[in-house]
Amino acid sequence: MKEPPSPLEFQDLASLLEVAEGQEQADAEHVCPELSQILESVFSSMAEAVVVADECGRTALLNPAAEQFLGQAAIGVPLAQWPEHYGLYLPDQVTLYPAEELPLARAIRGEAVDRVEIFLRSALKPSGAWVLVTTRPLRDKAGKVLGGVAVFNEVTGTRKAEEALRKSQEEYRSLYSSTPVMMHSIDQEGRLLSVSDFWLEKLGYERSEVLGRKSVEFLTPESRKYALEVVLPRYFQTGKCQDVPYRVVKKDGGEIDILLSAIAERDAQGAIVRSLAVIIDVTERKRREMAQRLLDEASRELVTSLDDEATLQRVAALAVPTVADLCVIALQAGDTSLRPVAIADVSEARARCLREFLQFHPPPADALLCPAQRCMGEPSIGIGGIGLLRHVDEADRPWEELRTLRGHRCLHVPLYARGRCLGVLCLASARWCDTDAPADLALAKELGCRVAFTLDNAQLYRKAQESIRARDEFLSIASHELKTPLTSMKLRVQQLERALAQQPPDSRLAARLSDMLPIFQGQMRRLADLVENLLDVSRINESRLDLHLEPTDLAALARLVADHLREQLDRSGCKLELxxxxxxxxxxxxxxxxxxxLNLLTNAMKYGAGRPIRLTSTLQDGRALLRVSDGGIGISHEAQRRIFERFERAASHNYGGLGLGLFITRQIVEAHHGKIWVESEPGRGATFFVELPLS
Structure with missing residues (x-):
């Protein structure tokens, strides 16, 4: 867009107008044709709108550009009517421009006016236009003002561009200042040129305290070294970096973890003149990741062993120095004292000293928690190693190392499970500040919960194992003790059989006893089988299920077993298909x-009485396969997963038995390196499969 004419051009224009005015006054008939042509040529060729007014403020002359721009060609319009006639407004775009303050009016009063901004709204420009008006007075040779000349230069495009730039800058400043992201800009020497409000809020500084300082001054020594030796050399080559991890020191001494991304602004020669950096605070995210890793690793350690002391020592070591400088786990030793079982410290010397100190001065049960906290199971936070170090005397030189713990912030977490306090977890650190407390409390509480439940489960497991050992011992003793009277009963039955054989055939007593004897023998065999099962369970528990391997034909053995069970099969109404x-x-x-x-066929007779049973032995894929099928009540899918465990049965207790047959069967099959499984649907019978290697 063209600039308005310079003062020299206005002076030339004014001179031409003065000459023309003088000639007109001298003799209108003798006007110099050449001068008129020059004046007309100048006016017509100017791209700017030019308006000339006489000393009374009437429009005397408009060039074509002015007629096109103003949209009015009337000559003689008084200056007082210009604002309304041409639609001239103040910059507020509402108030008509005061006629007496128009630049042309001021020129008529003898003033030279440069670049006054006026808003114009006319029929040709209904949306309005911005113009810059420059005016000069027209004088005669004596200096008398004869009128004024004004040049109008439209700057609407420039004004819109400037307004857009201003809004953009305001939006940028607003975004830069108010966005909840840390941002800063630095010069080519790394000095801070600007910082966002959020940057100041996060680090706790005033703007005057940071501008002009190098950005690396706010990094920890490790991060500063990494920036100077690795990041910045690469950045000055590429002009950008993304998600660079740093650790920043706040004004109060605290530290936060950040990810920094930056891009460089270069000059025409390609040199970096300024850099803008966007910084994301990832402290909380890293804290959560660290906490989750710690809890995951602690959980893995807690399930690896039932040795409380070794396991808890590894857990304490995980917490140091990731979470705290010191970790102590103490378990209840009766009702009056705590027994420290795990101690980990960033200082090995202090850990040894504390371990020795606690051996001499075991903390009482209320050393780390007040009664209310012990009852509620809530963690507490405080200053100093209260409770642990209550017996440290300033004069005791052996414990001098422990005095460094004074002033540490401590977290005490009761280890509660099923309403019982099993002990306490103590964490201490000199690095914690008030803002860390909620997160540290939550982490310590979760770690304490996992430790407590693991301890409780371990105690329950040990009690269960003790109960199982007591039960197995009882079963072993009972089964052995029952064999003695059973043997005696068998001998008595044999004597009774011989005595009955000697009685006369017509003896009523002998006939009655002969009818009762098979029932008695059957019940005695059943009792003998139960005792033998109990003995087998005892052998399995003691890993004494010995096998005596020998060449065996499974098909021949199946035929032999079928013959032995012929009488029982007939009584149960089951037809055996072999x-x-x-x-x-x-x-x-x-x-x-x-x-x-025997176990599989006995089960088939028990649960499928009156229905046929199929027993099959085949050779399949180089392995022996034994299959027993019945048409009984079937087995639910849920029961199929547990019937091979001890004391488990597929059906109700109406069928009798101890639930040991299938358990013993599975143990025998697995001792042969085989496998056993069942396929069944409720109400549609069951098929048991036994697969055995040939050797």
Missing amino acids: EAKEPVSGEWDRLRLEQVM
Whole structure:
């Protein structure tokens, strides 16, 4: 866009107008044609709108550009009517421009006016236009003002561009200042040129305290070294960096973790003149990640062993120095004292000293927690090693190392599980500040919960193991003790059989006893089987289930077992379908496999009475496969997962038994390196499969 004419051009224009005026006054008929042509040519060729007014303020002359721009070609319009006639407004775009203050009016009064801003709204420009008006007075040779000349220069485009730039700058300043992101700009020497309000808020500084300082001054020594040796050399080559991890020191001495991304602004020669950096505070995110890693690692350690002291020592070591400078885990030792079982410290010497000190001065049960905290199970936070160091005397030189713990912030977390306080977890650190307290409390409480539940589970497991050992010992003793009267009863039955054989055939007593004797023998066999099962369970628990391997034909063994059970099958109303024609030979314990078949067939008769049973032995893919199918009540999918455990049964207690048969069967099969499983649907019978290697 063209600039308005210079004062020299106005002077030339004024001179031409003065000459023309003088000639007109002298003799209108003798006007110099050349001068008129020059004047007309100048006016017509100017791109700027030019308006000339006489000393009375009437429009005397407009060039074509002015007629096109103003939209009015009337000559003689008084200056007082210009604001309304041409639509001239003050910069507020509402108030008409005062006629007496118009630049042309001031020129008529003898003033030279430069670049006055006026808003114009006319029929040709209904949306309005901004113009800069420059005016000069027209004088005669004596200096008398004859009128004025004004040049109008439209600057609407420039004004819009400036307004857009101003808004953009305001938005940038607003964004820079109010956005909840840390931002700063630095010069080519790394000195801070500007910082956002959030930057100041996060680090606790005033703006006057940081501007002009180098940005690396606010980094920790490790981060500063990394920036100077690694990041900045690469940045000056590429002009950008992204998500660079640093640790920043706040005004109060606290530290935060950040990710910094920056981009450089270069001059025409490509040199970096300024850099803008965006900084994200990732302290809380890193804290959460660290806490989750700690809890995950602690959980893995807690389930690796039932040795409380070794496990808790590893957990304490995980907490130092990640979370605290010192970690102590103490367990209840009766009702009056605590027994420290794990101590970890950033200083090995102080850890040894504290361990020795606590051996001489075991803390009482209320050393770390007040009664209310012990009852509620809530963590507490305080200053100093209260409770742990209550017996440290300033004169005791052996414990001088422990005095460095005074002033540390401590977290005490009771280890509560199922309403019982098992001990306490103590964390101490000189690095914590008030802002860390909520997060540290939550982490310590979660760690304490996991430690407490693990301790409780370990105690429950040990009690369960003790109960199982007591039960197994009882079963072993009971089964052995029951064998003695059973043996005696068998002898008495044999004597009774011989005595009955000697009685006369018509003896009513002998006939009655002969009818009762098979029932008695059957019940005695059942009792003997139960005792033998109990003995097998005892052997399995003591890992004494010995196998006597020998060449065995599974098909022949199946036929033998079927013959032994013929009478029982008839009584239960079950027809046995035997498929064992081809030999299936392997190295197995003959008696134990016979026990497997007896258990499976007995179960089939019990739960499928009155229905056929199929027993099959085949050779499949180089392994022996034994299959027992019945048409009984079937087994639910849930029960199929547990029937091979001890004292478990698929059906209700109406069917009797101890629930040991399938457990013993599985143990025998697995001792042969085989496997057993069942396929069944409720109400549609069951099929048990036994797969055995041939050797």
